[in-house]
Amino acid sequence: MPANLPAEAKRKWAEVSAARNPREKLQLMQEFLSFVPKHKGTAKLCAQVKKQMAVLRREIEEGKRRKAGRGGPKFFIEKEGAAQIAVLGLTNVGKSSLLAAATNAKVEVSPAPYTTKEPVPGMLPYEDIQFQIVEAPALMKGAADGKAWGLQTLALARNADGLMLMVDLMQNPCGQLSAIIGELEKTRILVSKPKARVEIERKFIGAGLRIIVFGRLFGCTFKDVEELLKSYRVTDAIVKIYGEATLDEVEDAIFESTAYKPAIIVANKIDVDGAEANLKLLEAYVGGQLPIIAVSCKTRQSLEKIGEALFKTLDLIRVYTKEPSEKDFSKKPFVLKKGSTVYDLAKSIHSDFSENFAYARVWAKRLVFSPQKVGATFPLEDGDIVEIHTK
Numbered sequence: 001m002p003a004n005l006p007a008e009a010k011r012k013w014a015e016v017s018a019a020r021n022p023r024e025k026l027q028l029m030q031e032f033l034s035f036v037p038k039h040k041g042t043a044k045l046c047a048q049v050k051k052q053m054a055v056l057r058r059e060i061e062e063g064k065r066r067k068a069g070r071g072g073p074k075f076f077i078e079k080e081g082a083a084q085i086a087v088l089g090l091t092n093v094g095k096s097s098l099l100a101a102a103t104n105a106k107v108e109v110s111p112a113p114y115t116t117k118e119p120v121p122g123m124l125p126y127e128d129i130q131f132q133i134v135e136a137p138a139l140m141k142g143a144a145d146g147k148a149w150g151l152q153t154l155a156l157a158r159n160a161d162g163l164m165l166m167v168d169l170m171q172n173p174c175g176q177l178s179a180i181i182g183e184l185e186k187t188r189i190l191v192s193k194p195k196a197r198v199e200i201e202r203k204f205i206g207a208g209l210r211i212i213v214f215g216r217l218f219g220c221t222f223k224d225v226e227e228l229l230k231s232y233r234v235t236d237a238i239v240k241i242y243g244e245a246t247l248d249e250v251e252d253a254i255f256e257s258t259a260y261k262p263a264i265i266v267a268n269k270i271d272v273d274g275a276e277a278n279l280k281l282l283e284a285y286v287g288g289q290l291p292i293i294a295v296s297c298k299t300r301q302s303l304e305k306i307g308e309a310l311f312k313t314l315d316l317i318r319v320y321t322k323e324p325s326e327k328d329f330s331k332k333p334f335v336l337k338k339g340s341t342v343y344d345l346a347k348s349i350h351s352d353f354s355e356n357f358a359y360a361r362v363w364a365k366r367l368v369f370s371p372q373k374v375g376a377t378f379p380l381e382d383g384d385i386v387e388i389h390t391k
C-alpha cells in the first residue's frame with residue numbers, strides 16, 4: 001500500500017467515502033483511479049478499488065432489474081439478532097441442510113449442485129439469544145475474480161459479523177477449506193486475527209477526530225497517523241488502533257480494504273463412512289487456529305454446539321438491564337462485544353441515555369457485594385445486571 005498518493009487522489013477518496021448512493025460512489029471511484037499514478041506500489045490498491053467497483057456495478061444492475069419487476073436475487077440481508085453469520089462453503093456441503101435443521105428458515109435441500117442462488121436467513125437460538133445465520137450461494141474457485149455470484153457472496157461475507165466455514169467430510173475437507181480461505185483472502189477478508197487492527201468509525205461533520213491507540217504504533221508516530229488521516233480528510237471520526245500497527249495498515253483501513261471476520265469451521269456429514277478419518281486430517285491441517293465443530297445435519301449430531309462456538313468466537317457478552325422502579329431485570333439481554341463498558345451499554349440502549357448518564361448499579365457474581373454503584377467506564381461481563389440512572 002502506497003503512503004504517497006497525490007493530494008487530489010486523497011481528496012477524491014474522501015468524496016468516495018462520503019458518497020451513499022452506489023452510482024455516485026462508482027463514478028467517484030472511477031475519478032479516483034484516474035488520479036492514482038500507475039506503478040508497482042499502487043497496483044494492489046487499484047485492483048482492490050476495481051473489485052469494489054465490480055460489486056457496485058452488480059448492485060446497480062440488480063436494482064434496475066428489481067425496479068423493472070424482473071425480480072433477480074436480493075443479496076443484501078438486513079441484520080437481526082445478536083449477530084449476522086454468513087455460511088460459506090462449496091456447493092452441496094449442506095448449507096441449506098444446516099438452515100433447515102438448526103433454524104426456522106424454509107430452504108431447498110437438494111443433491112443437485114448450486115441449488116441456493118440467493119442468500120437465505122434463519123434464526124439459530126442459543127440459550128437466551130439468537131444468531132442470524134445466512135446461507136450464502138456457494139463459493140467456488142474463481143469467486144473472487146467475479147465468477148458467477150462470487151463477488152456478491154464475498155460482499156455478503158464482508159458485511160457479516162462472523163463466518164461459518166462449512167466443509168463436507170465426505171470429500172477432502174482440507175482442499176475445500178483452503179479454497180474458501182483462498183477466495184476470502186483474495187478479497188482481503190481475513191479469518192485469523194491480524195497482528196494489528198484499525199477501525200475507523202465515521203462521525204457527523206464537526207465531531208472532530210479522535211485517535212485511540214490500544215496497542216502500539218510501529219515505525220510511525222501518533223502525529224504521522226493524524227496527518228495521514230487528515231490528508232484523506234478523515235476529520236470527523238473515531239479511530240481505534242489495536243495491536244501493533246504500521247502507517248500502511250492505517251491507510252488500508254481508510255480504503256476499507258482489509259476486514260477481519262471471526263470464524264468457526266463446521267465440518268458436516270460426520271455420519272458418513274470415512275468422515276472420522278477426514279476430520280482427523282482437517283484437525284491436523286487447521287492446527288487449532290480456528291474452532292472445528294463436527295456435525296451431521298442428517299442425524300442432528302452436535303448441532304447444538306454451534307451456538308456456543310459462535311458466542312465464544314465472536315467475543316460477545318450478554319448484559320441484562322433493570323429499570324430503577326422495577327424489581328426484576330429484563331429477560332432479554334443486550335448483546336455487546338467483550339470489553340464493553342457501562343457507557344457502551346447506555347449508548348446501545350439509546351444515544352440520549354449516554355448523554356444523560358449519571359451512574360449505574362451493577363449486580364454481578366464477581367463483585368464482593370451487589371449491587372455496586374459504578375461509573376460509565378466500568379467494564380461489563382457476561383451475565384451482568386445493570387440499572388442505569390440518568391441525570
Ligand SMILES: Nc1nc2c(ncn2[C@@H]2O[C@H](COP(=O)(O)OP(=O)(O)OP(=O)(O)O)[C@@H](O)[C@H]2O)c(=O)[nH]1
Pocket residue numbers: 089090091092093094095096097098108109110111112113114115116117137138268269270271272295296297298299
Ligand atoms: N449424509 C449426509 N448428507 C447430508 C448431510 N447434510 C446434507 N446432506 C446432503 O447433501 C446434499 C446437499 O445438501 P444442501 O443442504 O442442499 O447443500 P448446500 O450446501 O445448500 O448446496 P447448494 O446450495 O446447492 O450449494 C443433499 O443431498 C443433502 O441431503 C449430512 O449431515 N449427512
Ligand SMILES: [Mg+2]
Pocket residue numbers: 095096097108115116135
Ligand atoms: Mg443450499
